[in-house]
Structures are given as structure tokens and as C-alpha cells.
Amino acid sequence: MLNSPAELEQLRQDILAKRKSNKARISICAGAGCLATGAAKVIDAFNAEIAKEGLSGEVEVKGTGCPGFCERGPIVVLDPEETCYLRVTPKDVPEIVAQTVKEKQVVERLVYFDAVKNVKAVHEADIPFYKNQERNIIGNNIKIDPKRIDDYLALGGYSALAKALFQMTPEQVVGEVKKSGLRGRGGGGFPTGIKWEAARKAPGETKYVIVNADEGDPGAFMDRAVLEGNPHSILEGLIIGAYAIGAHDGYVYVRQEYPLALENIGVAIMQAQEYGFLGKNILGSGFDFNIRVNRGAGAFVCGEETALLLSLEGKPGEPRARPPYPATSGLWGKPTNINNVETWANIPLIVDKGADWYGQSGTASSKGTKIFSLVGKIKNTGLVEVPMGATLRDIIYKIGDGIPNGKKFKAVQTGGPAGGCIPEEHLDLAVDFDELIKAGAIMGSGGMIVMDEDTCMVDVARYFVNFLAQESCGKCSPCREGIKQMRRILTDITEGRGKEGDIELLEELAMSTGKASLCALGRTAPNPVLSTIRHFRHEYETHIKEKRCPSFTCQGLVSYYIDPAKCTACRICDRECSSDAVVGGKNLIHYVDQTKCNACGTCFEVCPSKFGAVIRITGEDVPAPIPEEARIIVRQRRVPKKEPQPASSAP
């Protein structure tokens, strides 16, 4: 139990002294993405191999947080050389230990290599994906075993807390956060310092601080990476915030779909208590603070702060009207300050390095860095952290390496279900809270979904509206009914029942849903509809007037047809069709029974490209199958070539 900042510093020096800087360390990403591709087995393999080679005393093996490059996972970094290996499997492990750990040789086939641009990178810092980022928040993930507080302390952890408690008054902390220009990372973008000030000034003895870790946007997992990978950074921010606001109880509200995050944050709280960063008389300062963890039970709307508060009280999370804002009347009616995971993780940086340092990166209205989850039709799927003001083009092309399979970029969707789609002509837009709104989208929590020419924008709008219809809590009718009606119209359009006037009706519904709904879920629900109409109106018109889906996505408007002139009766599509719609047979030209076909597209995908017999049709009638007798293929027997065989190849 530490009782003063001096004791904390002493402990830190002891930890650093114990870690000889040249000690070999193998860090393996144990984030959700890498675990899904087998990281746990890689960690086991390293542990076994190191033990087998008798190196346990000299080499440390650890599972760490997610560094973000999910595309090439499982990721392994070997220190002190900082050699970075990608897509590592258990069978690579003996070679890595023999070559790199023992002989200090690089295993060439496992390092980053881009064949197209002929770029090779041995060290993490040289990989283009990382090189173009500014990783203040997630950069430490690969250096930390999230279950060991000492790893966080070794990197200077909890020094910001000591500074706040012993060198700053609560007002000064609030002042510093205000001056930093930090804005809420959960989606709203409200200035954090102003929110804190309101909660600090609100009358009342009992106040609460809450971490909103109910990350619900599909395709977004930034908060998860911080929760799983560097939980102490969030706790440190929360304790500082509690001190600034005058709260003695805090909650972390984590969605139960993140079991690893729950586990790691739980371990982190226990360790912080043991060390004296939580509990009574923190670091001998006289300040008391405790944290409890609550689990979200799978309701998207609970990310909204008033809904989250009710859920913490054990009730259904149905939002209420604001004001009163939680700053004056929150949990159990007491003044409450709620910030998102990433917002809290920024706090130690601001306190430690100062608002002026923090304000150096970012734009005039949005300061600092932002983590985005770059996903969808992009070569480098992963988490990227860039300064506010980075352009979409740099994020997508320099970091994300562009669109895979030689396809053409169509749009990028930001802001989750409440966000919007941004087309190619806005790619040079500098990403910050205000610029995205001007383009009809929002920053949201940081989801960035890239779409290519094969993505149908009407289908994307329908997808988001369907998502919101399922997640609408139903308390207010504009949201409950408005979204449902928009879904009905969009479904009609994507299934070929669109009619003149649908676009205008959608715009009208979107307007009234947005204006009249109770909470942010309904108020922002029109965004995916309006932004796709604004930038991709022609796609809506094609669907409605020509009953055609140009990207062949809407199954109701697409048919599959086998060209009899090209079909060789190879039977692959016949075998793979799960609807039994391909009428095949040996030496019989195949055809698709349109009454059975559900347009899943499997036949199109599996038809060997040298034949290319399966054809997608949209907006036109499907040709009738050829007569039964014309289906028979008479194959000529292959005549062996009469060239003499070389003697050496004879058995």
C-alpha cells in the first residue's frame, strides 16, 4: 500500500531496476481480434518453447493489449530489438526462438512485406500502418500485460494521479481539462471540461463518476482495445476526474459481450486497491474513492447516458428527456458525470503533460488524437489513432492501404448507426467533430466503415435503419414508429417494390423522426438515410425506377443465370448451392431454377474464372433455360500427345 507520491516513485524505480533494459521480451497481442485468429495457442507455444530451451529466466513471454493491426494478427513483438512478426502461428514459434531469441537473426518470412510497393519493415515503427499514426492512447498496449499493474507503472502510470492529488486543486484539474479542449469521445463531442465543471458546481454532497464502456456501434471496437489492453489508463483518468468533481464513488458500465474487458478491468481495480490508488486516503492524500463494475445486458440504447443511469439502477434502460442533465440529477438523482472510455484515457495525458502539450495536436475546434476502427472493404483492417484533422484519404490510403481486390472506393461510413456516408469527393476532408457534421456525417465513437463499388448504398441505409428499429426502446412514438416506417419503405425499395415519391416520403419521415424523438438514438436515426440520399440519390432512383441494384447486393433485384455456351457441366455450383436451385447432372449443362434460387450468389463465386459461366442479372428478365435435349454435352475423348517422354521422368 503506497502512502505518498515519493513511495510511488520509489516503487517505480524498483520496478525499472528489476527489469534490465536489455532483457529479452516476447509480447503477443492477446486482444479479441488476434485471439480470434489463434493468439492463445501462439502464447502457449512460446511458453512451452522457452521452457524447453531453458530460457525461462532470461526471456519474458506476455500476452498484451491490442496494438491495432488486426489484419495481420496474431502479432508478436520481440524486445529489446522491437522486431515485429505478423500472422504468427504456433508452428513458427520454434524458428522464432531459435533464430531471433537465440541468434538475433530476423525470420524474414514473418516480417511486414508489401509486394506491390516493395516495402519491407522489420520494426513496428517502420510499418506504414503504424508510421502514419500518432498513438498516444493505444501505443502502449503492446508494452503492457493488462493483468500486471507493474507494467503500467513502469511506463509512468499513476504519476498523473499523484500530480493531480498533491500539486493541483480540484479546480485546477477542471481548468486544465477545459483548457486542453478535450471533447467527449463517445459521440457527442461535448467539451469534457465544461461537463466536469457543471458536475463540480452542482449542489450536493454525494456525486458519482461513470465510465461509459457500453460500446455498441457495430464495427467499432476502440474502447474494447483500451479496456482490454490498458485498463489502468481508464482508472487513472476516472480517479482524477472523481477528485476534480468531488465524487467518492464511481462505476464502470461495461457491456457483457466483452468478457475479456470485464475480466481485465476487474483485475485492474483489485490491483489498484492493493497499491493504494483506490480506497481510503489514496496515496496519503486524504481523498477516498471506490469503483464498482456493472455489466450492460445487450441494449444499444444504454450507451445513451440517461438510459445508462437507469440501467445502473437495475431498471430497463429507457432514456428520459434532458434537462435535467446528469450533471445536476444523475444516478439516484445525484450529480453525475459520465464520460466515454477513450475520454477518460485521455485525462492522465492532459494532467501529466499539460493542456498546452495536448493542444498541439488536432484542429482549432477538436484537440488531441482519436482512435478509429477502420473496417469493411479495406486492406488493413484495424484500430488507428490519428491526430484530429487527419484527412480521410490519409487514413484510408496511407494507413489502411486502400481497397482490396482492385475494387473502386465508393464511400466511408462514420459515426455508427447515427452517422452518415461520405463519398469520394469529400475524401480530403479533415476529420474532426465539426467537419464531419458539415459533410452530413458525425464523428460518433469512431467507427469507420469503408465501402467499395460492390456495396449498395440503399442497402446500407436499410441496414442501419433496421438496426435502429430493433434497438429503439419504444418509449417515444416518433422514434418507434418513424424508424419502423422508414425501414418498411427502404425494404420495399431494396426488394423491388419501390415507387415514385418514396424518396420524398423518406425525407419527410426522417425530418420528423429527427426533430421529435426523445433521445439521441431517434434524433440521429435519419442520418444514414439522409446522407445516402444526399450523396447517392441516383442509386435510390435506379432501384425504384429501373428495379435494378447496380452493385448486385439487393437479393430481391438480382438473379443468377448460367450461360449455356460457357457451362462445362463441372458440377461445382451444383454441389455448393445450398438451396438446391442449380439443376445439374453429369454431362448436362446446368441451369438455375429461379423458383428455388434465393440469389445468395454462391454459384457466381464458385464458378471457376476460366469458365465464367454464371452471370448476375439485375433490372432485366432472365433468359429461359435451354430445352432439355440441348443440355447434353458430348465430350470428345482426350487424345494423348505423341511427343516422346524424357527418359528421366519414367518410373
Add this chain to the structure above:
Amino acid sequence: MDRKKIEQVIDAHNGEASALIEILLDIQNEFHWLPGEALEMISEKLQIPLSRIQHTATFYRAFSLVPKGRHEINVCMGTACHVRGAPRVLEVVQQIVGIEPGETDAEMKFSLDTVNCLGCCAIGPVMEIDEQHLGKLVPAKTAELLKNYD
């Protein structure tokens, strides 16, 4: 049904009414569904009307009021998976297991559900069967994978 287990769960939360969601989650994790008897016990012990417990249990997606099958399939319908073809994957799963999301088949072999995001977009489209992630799915591969369960 194990009444003792349920009592333990309730007591672990000090019988606080505010801990209702935590209690329901623990029971869900223990039994993989919320048996009606359990809801009645919570109602009695915490002095909460059964109707309010039903309201909560049906409001949150994590809870199931029907028993689950031997294998739980969760098809990810996150945006990244969606643009990479998740709807076609779901369609094939539905066709093969013969049930809709939220249902369990008559043999109690499979329960099917959709989830909003599993957070491993790099390997999308992805589904989770019995907590194991199966990625880079296309309809044909999905059909093949489902044969591995009985």
C-alpha cells in the same frame, strides 16, 4: 432446476433491488436462460413485482426466456461483416438449421442468434459457435462448418 444456485446468486448481490440486472445476468450465464421459476424467486426475495422483472428481462437482449440448444450460434451482423456479405451467411445458417434468429430447434441442437458486433472485423464475415470464432465465411464454407456439430 437448482433453487439453491439461484438463491446463492441473489444473495451474492446482497439481495439489492438495484442489482436486478446483475442477478439476471448471473442466472442467464449459469443456466443459459431465465427459467420462470427463477424470476418468481427473485420477485419474492427482492420484493420487486414480477411484471417489472419481466419488463427488464424482455428489454435486454442478453436474456432468454426459453432454454437454449446444445450449440449456440451467434452470427455477427456488424456493419463490417454486413458489407462483406453477412446477410448471405445468416441466410445459409437459417436454411441449414431450420430456425430463425432467437429460436432453438426442436431437437435442442442449435440456438441461433445475431449479434451487433463481435469486434473481430478483420476476419469478417464471422460467426461464433460455442464461443469459438469462425471467420472469413462465405455461404459454402458456412454450410461445411455446420456439419461439424451434433
